[in-house]
Amino acid sequence: AQSVTQLGSHVSVSEGALVLLRCNYSSSVPPYLFWYVQYPNQGLQLLLKYTSAATLVKGINGFEAEFKKSETSFHLTKPSAHMSDAAEYFCAVSPAGGTSYGKLTFGQGTILTVHP
Amino acid sequence: DSGVTQTPKHLITATGQRVTLRCSPRSGDLSVYWYQQSLDQGLQFLIQYYNGEERAKGNILERFSAQQFPDLHSELNLSSLELGDSALYFCASSTRGSRDEWQYFGPGTRLTVT
Numbered sequence: 001a002q003s004v005t006q007l008g009s010h011v012s013v014s015e016g017a018l019v020l021l022r023c024n025y026s027s028s029v030p031p032y033l034f035w036y037v038q039y040p041n042q043g044l045q046l047l048l049k050y051t052s053a054a055t056l057v058k059g060i061n062g063f064e065a066e067f068k069k070s071e072t073s074f075h076l077t078k079p080s081a082h083m084s085d086a087a088e089y090f091c092a093v094s095p096a097g098g099t100s101y102g103k104l105t106f107g108q109g110t111i112l113t114v115h116p
Numbered sequence: 117d118s119g120v121t122q123t124p125k126h127l128i129t130a131t132g133q134r135v136t137l138r139c140s141p142r143s144g145d146l147s148v149y150w151y152q153q154s155l156d157q158g159l160q161f162l163i164q165y166y167n168g169e170e171r172a173k174g175n176i177l178e179r180f181s182a183q184q185f186p187d188l189h190s191e192l193n194l195s196s197l198e199l200g201d202s203a204l205y206f207c208a209s210s211t212r213g214s215r216d217e218w219q220y221f222g223p224g225t226r227l228t229v230t
Contacts, residue, residue, distance in 0.1 A: 032216050043118065043206060043221040051216040090159065094215045101172040102149060102213050106159035 002027040002093045006107035014115050019078040021110045023065075023091030026072065033074040034092040034104065035065060044090065050074060061085070086114045119143065120222035122207050128228045134195040137225045139207030141188055145220070147171070147213030148190040150182055153224070154203035165190055166213035197229045 007022040025031055035047040048059025055067040065076045074091060088111045092104040119142035129135055141148050150162040161174035165184035176182075179197075184190045194201060204226050208219040 034218075036221075043120075043223045044208075045118070046218050046220070049216075049218065101166075102147060102164050102210060102215055102217065102219065103161045103172045103174055104149075104151075104219060105161065108158050 002031060002095050002105050004091050004093050004105055004107035006089075006091050006110050008110055009108060010111045010113065012113040012115065013081045015083055016080050019063075019076070019081045019085065019112065021076040021089050021091075021112065023074045023076065023107060024072055025074060025091075025093045027093055027095050029095045032094045033065075033067060034094070035059065035063070035074075035076050036090045036092060036106075038088045038090065038109075040087075047076070047089075081112075081114045083114050083116065086112055088112070118220040118222060120207060120209050120220050122205075122222040122225050124225060125223065126226050126228075128230065129197060130230055131197055131199060133197050133229075134193065135197065135227065137192040137194070137205055137207075137227075139190045139192070139209075139222060141190070141207075141209030142220055145209035145211050146188065147210045148184055148188070149208040149210075149219055150176075150190070150192050151206040151208065151221075152203045153206060157203075159206075162192070164213065171213055194227070199229050202227055202229045 003026045033050040036044040050067045058064045091107040121140045147166045153159045162176040164172040182192045204224045206224045208221045210217040
């Protein structure tokens with residue numbers, strides 16, 4: 001069975017500062033990993049995904065994440081935070097094998113606050 | 117706009133009632149997923165359909181059922197509603213229903229059970 005742990009339910013940064021949102025996964029088979037963002041009163045939007053190609057994945061709006069198998073991590077980073085980045089971020093895992101097909105298992109989410 | 121539509125946007129109903137949530141996937145997508153988002157359980161996968169057939173099942177209660185129709189839209193039926201069923205219900209869709217695909221999420225239906 002797979003699971004996702006997002007360390008820190010709330011992260012606060014200043015505008016222009018580095019954003020680091022942590023995600024660790026547990027999976028019995030090599031996983032596919034995703035980051036989604038949810039703005040207030042909206043659905044989830046895609047940020048980036050890892051599907052066993054390059055370990056450093058670039059997404060939209062300047063976000064990127066690095067897959068580290070030895071650390072079972074897939075942390076999300078952005079060099080310089082913008083006010084518009086304030087939202088809730090979800091890490092999700094989908095196992096690359098087994099019978100669970102497209103089932104995504106989500107972490108509990110991290111609310112990012114950006115201060116001027 | 118993801119291209120996935122869900123109706124209604126909001127639903128308020130009483131305990132013991134039955135409701136139907138509707139989802140239309142993006143044009144060309146064959147697979148539909150349903151998720152429940154609540155404060156205590158977070159985002160949980162309920163069920164997946166691919167081209168009308170059930171493909172994967174998650175933590176879906178027996179009181180809940182879903183189906184995907186020939187035109188590929190999907191409905192999630194919730195019956196004998198309880199207060200704890202109050203949540204945001206999301207539908208998502210993807211082209212092939214495979215593990216490495218993006219899932220495109222709709223705006224959700226907020227269900228309040230009173």
